Amino acid sequence: MTYHHTIKGKAYGFDDLKTLLAKASPFRTGDALAGLCAESYEERVAAQMVLADVPLKNFLNEVIIPYEEDEITRLIIDSHDANAFTPVDHLTVGELRDWLLSDDTNAAVLKSIEAGLTPEMVAAVSKLMGNQDLIAAAKKIEVVTRFRNTIGLKGHFSTRLQPNHPTDDPKGIAASIIEGLLYASGDAVIGINPATDSPAGVMQLLRMIDTLRQQFEIPIQSCVLSHITTTLELINKNADAPVDLCFQSIGGTEQTNTSFGINLALIEEAYQATLSLNRGTIGNNVMYFETGQGSALSANAHHGVDQQTCEVRAYAIARKFNPMLVNTVVGFIGPEYLYDGKQIIRAALEDHFCGKLLGLPMGVDVCYTNHAEADQDDMDNLLTLLGVAGCNFIMGIPGSDDIMLNYQSTSFHDALYLRKVLDLKPAPEFEQWLIKQGIMDEKGSLTSKNQAGLLSHFGGLWIK
Amino acid sequence: MDKITKGQPKSEDPLNLLKEFTAARIAIGRAGTSIPIKQALEFKLAHAHARDAVYSVLDTEGILNNLTRFNLPGLLLHSKANSRAQYLQRPDLGRKLNEESAEQLRANSGNYDVVIIIADGLSATAVNENSGGLLKCLIPLLLDARLKIAPVCLVEQGRVALGDELAYLLNARLAIMLIGERPGLSSADSIGAYLTYNPKPGLTDESRNCISNIRPHGLKYKAAAGKIFYLVQEAFRLKLSGVGLKDNQGLLGR
Numbered sequence: 001m002t003y004h005h006t007i008k009g010k011a012y013g014f015d016d017l018k019t020l021l022a023k024a025s026p027f028r029t030g031d032a033l034a035g036l037c038a039e040s041y042e043e044r045v046a047a048q049m050v051l052a053d054v055p056l057k058n059f060l061n062e063v064i065i066p067y068e069e070d071e072i073t074r075l076i077i078d079s080h081d082a083n084a085f086t087p088v089d090h091l092t093v094g095e096l097r098d099w100l101l102s103d104d105t106n107a108a109v110l111k112s113i114e115a116g117l118t119p120e121m122v123a124a125v126s127k128l129m130g131n132q133d134l135i136a137a138a139k140k141i142e143v144v145t146r147f148r149n150t151i152g153l154k155g156h157f158s159t160r161l162q163p164n165h166p167t168d169d170p171k172g173i174a175a176s177i178i179e180g181l182l183y184a185s186g187d188a189v190i191g192i193n194p195a196t197d198s199p200a201g202v203m204q205l206l207r208m209i210d211t212l213r214q215q216f217e218i219p220i221q222s223c224v225l226s227h228i229t230t231t232l233e234l235i236n237k238n239a240d241a242p243v244d245l246c247f248q249s250i251g252g253t254e255q256t257n258t259s260f261g262i263n264l265a266l267i268e269e270a271y272q273a274t275l276s277l278n279r280g281t282i283g284n285n286v287m288y289f290e291t292g293q294g295s296a297l298s299a300n301a302h303h304g305v306d307q308q309t310c311e312v313r314a315y316a317i318a319r320k321f322n323p324m325l326v327n328t329v330v331g332f333i334g335p336e337y338l339y340d341g342k343q344i345i346r347a348a349l350e351d352h353f354c355g356k357l358l359g360l361p362m363g364v365d366v367c368y369t370n371h372a373e374a375d376q377d378d379m380d381n382l383l384t385l386l387g388v389a390g391c392n393f394i395m396g397i398p399g400s401d402d403i404m405l406n407y408q409s410t411s412f413h414d415a416l417y418l419r420k421v422l423d424l425k426p427a428p429e430f431e432q433w434l435i436k437q438g439i440m441d442e443k444g445s446l447t448s449k450n451q452a453g454l455l456s457h458f459g460g461l462w463i464k
Numbered sequence: 465m466d467k468i469t470k471g472q473p474k475s476e477d478p479l480n481l482l483k484e485f486t487a488a489r490i491a492i493g494r495a496g497t498s499i500p501i502k503q504a505l506e507f508k509l510a511h512a513h514a515r516d517a518v519y520s521v522l523d524t525e526g527i528l529n530n531l532t533r534f535n536l537p538g539l540l541l542h543s544k545a546n547s548r549a550q551y552l553q554r555p556d557l558g559r560k561l562n563e564e565s566a567e568q569l570r571a572n573s574g575n576y577d578v579v580i581i582i583a584d585g586l587s588a589t590a591v592n593e594n595s596g597g598l599l600k601c602l603i604p605l606l607l608d609a610r611l612k613i614a615p616v617c618l619v620e621q622g623r624v625a626l627g628d629e630l631a632y633l634l635n636a637r638l639a640i641m642l643i644g645e646r647p648g649l650s651s652a653d654s655i656g657a658y659l660t661y662n663p664k665p666g667l668t669d670e671s672r673n674c675i676s677n678i679r680p681h682g683l684k685y686k687a688a689a690g691k692i693f694y695l696v697q698e699a700f701r702l703k704l705s706g707v708g709l710k711d712n713q714g715l716l717g718r
Binding site: 174182336397403406420 | 555586
């Protein structure tokens with residue numbers, strides 16, 4: 001189906017829905033690199049005007065990647081819930097935007113239509129929304145998940161403690177973990193990106209964190225972010241493997257996932273295997289997914305679909321597996337996809353909003369590389385905006401500097417700042433533990449007086 | 465009002481003893497919830513070095529001066545990326561030679577064994593400072609092995625894959641690309657060396673071998689030259705490079 005709009009006598013035509021979505025996208029370098037973006041400011045707004053008038057029903061009849069060619073499309077179409085869609089099935093994309101922002105549309109209403117929305121509808125509406133809209137709408141939504149603690153409650157804000165080390169040295173990693181815990185970081189997960197994907201190495205790190213957790217009765221979960229096949233192998237070979245959360249990076253097209261060495265059946269197998277360990281105490285959300293705009297283009301697997309729409313399609317996979325955490329690693333991919341602070345900030349707010357609207361426990365890796373036109377000030381801005389938007393978690397990295405992955409993310413200090421200025425608390429179970437240990441007081445301030453004592457407690461056991 | 469009490473000096477941070485186990489920025493203390501000013505400025509300086517490296521410019525004269533002792537001529541070439549801003553946004557253009565450069569290479573085509581290519585990549589600083597020291601160790605090894613070396617090619621706004629097209633046009637059997645790596649906070653001057661046997665346009669990563677982190681405080685010149693030369697010999701012996709060319713002597717292990 002073709003779409004048309006005329007502005008001051010100039011006619012704009014868009015061949016199909018995927019072209020319309022791409023041309024309506026706020027500018028980012030990745031879409032320019034792929035040759036998909038609007039050619040002028042006017043064409044972009046023309047596309048947005050056309051998109052605003054597209055009925056949501058069209059998205060069910062016109063898929064952007066053929067059903068026969070792509071298992072993500074099949075997942076999206078086959079899992080669509082027509083009943084949940086009913087309340088909004090008469091709306092256009094533009095009407096959906098106004099409805100999302102209206103005073104009467106609250107968390108419960110949004111939850112009830114969640115399964116009726118497809119990723120493409122959600123991507124489409126986000127393209128018509130300003131940063132303010134993306135924050136205001138996301139703020140309404142509460143996505144709560146549980147394993148050994150509760151993440152995502154309103155008024156709470158969590159962190160993934162990311163204690164990476166260039167050679168996976170357990171002592172080096174332990175040093176960063178101890179520091180992070182003493183900075184009240186790690187309630188979302190203690191998550192290590194391993195430098196190498198060796199099963200034995202992964203197992204050693206998992207056992208170390210698990211022993212630490214048990215010894216100090218810390219209500220948290222851990223994860224080593226190895227390839228899903230490595231985690232699956234560990235579980236299959238060791239009935240007592242201390243795998244709390246199973247990790248995988250995912251993308252929004254079948255071909256992207258092929259380049260990652262995964263497919264839906266494999267994720268399902270790993271999901272069932274992880275569930276079978278039955279390690280969660282208060283909940284059973286066992287998956288941890290990471291995403292990021294640009295991965296489909298990077299894998300040369302985008303099918304002419306813009307990078308933001310590809311990103312939201314990945315969320316269809318995530319929601320199938322009831323994840324504990326979904327993290328969009330927004331600024332890691334580099335300036336050829338997201339050029340500067342402005343593009344990174346916009347992309348992060350889009351991802352957070354779109355994920356939340358689809359029912360996902362969204363966190364954001366607020367980050368940049370040294371060849372992007374961004375710096376700490378941009379990250380301070382984004383961090384604050386995400387806090388206001390109700391983001392579930394960010395990363396906690398010593399001094400913002402990941403010495404293994406060589407990029408800058410958020411520090412332990414950043415999370416303390418955000419909790420303080422927005423009056424947010426850690427996950428309730430973790431908060432109680434922090435108070436009991438004398439790391440934090442009842443008001444949420446860090447108490448430095450007990451640090452030395454605690455350190456000898458932790459450090460003496462774990463380092464020396 | 466009484467005089468305020470100054471913040472706690474860093475040396476008294478009780479977490480200091482953790483520092484010996486990792487280079488991560490731990491035990492940096494805090495001012496309220498913020499990073500103390502000394503540590504915040506140290507971080508800023510590291511980022512400033514990385515940013516300056518990204519925007520540094522190839523010192524063609526200096527690099528060629530380092531080569532005069534070997535009597536090797538040099539060629540000055542340019543990719544299709546016209547500016548640093550375009551280079552950062554369009555990696556595809558950085559992988560292709562501009563027309564003028566392609567012409568220059570055709571005019572210099574010969575039956576060469578090896579071509580050494582020096583490109584700015586994401587840090588011209590890296591090759592400006594370290595290519596001379598590395599080549600002083602590497603070129604004698606190549607000459608002793610009686611390899612015929614093509615004119616040394618200096619490429620502005622270049623990416624790794626450009627080397628394959630370049631070597632193909634020169635008719636060289638093996639390409640050695642020395643390129644500035646993406647600067648990190650701990651180092652902004654690392655060279656990456658990429659080797660391709662039988663280079664031609666359109667090859668991808670799996671056809672190349674890479675040795676990274678070449679700099680005085682990383683993999684030192686002499687050791688790096690030794691590893692590169694080992695790969696050169698193996699590539700000629702096995703007539704391949706990339707994933708099929710393994711490090712059988714443990715020379716490349718980290």
